[in-house]
Amino acid sequence: MADIDLTGRWTGVYFYPVDPVHNPFDDCPPTPFLAELSDVAGTVTGTTSEPDVMYDASAIIPSVIDGSHDGSTLRFVKFSDAPEGFEDAIHYEGAISSDGLTVEGRWSILDDWSGTFRMQRQSGVAASLEAEAADSLAL
Numbered sequence: 001m002a003d004i005d006l007t008g009r010w011t012g013v014y015f016y017p018v019d020p021v022h023n024p025f026d027d028c029p030p031t032p033f034l035a036e037l038s039d040v041a042g043t044v045t046g047t048t049s050e051p052d053v054m055y056d057a058s059a060i061i062p063s064v065i066d067g068s069h070d071g072s073t074l075r076f077v078k079f080s081d082a083p084e085g086f087e088d089a090i091h092y093e094g095a096i097s098s099d100g101l102t103v104e105g106r107w108s109i110l111d112d113w114s115g116t117f118r119m120q121r122q123s124g125v126a127a128s129l130e131a132e133a134a135d136s137l138a139l
Helices: 124-138
Strands: 008-015 031-040 043-052 056-070 073-080 090-096 102-109 113-121
Touching: 008 102, 031 056, 043 073, 056 090, 090 113
Parallel strands: none
Antiparallel strands: 008 031, 008 113, 031 043, 043 056, 056 073, 073 090, 090 102, 102 113
């Protein structure tokens, strides 16, 4: 696989596992997110935003990410900028598709709780519409 530049706008979703402590009734909803990535020679940084689907879906949780990719694997840690309740770093590791348009993998918190995620690169018209929508939310 040729080295792929992951810079750009990505949309994705992560899923919660059934868990006797954190999600005993399997009622934690899938959580969509938007990511803006910058990839400089394999060092990946950026931001994410997602709705607070657990407590207040109208609230947006901002985060920063710091990571890297080598070959077909993307690894990053997400740190939330939200107030209390989101202090734990979340580790992501995923497989990058050969065309560089999708990533699928797992997230984990403190090696104690984990689930799956997938994300896809936005391009062309879709990215422009997403940017306009995000800008209108910021006003």
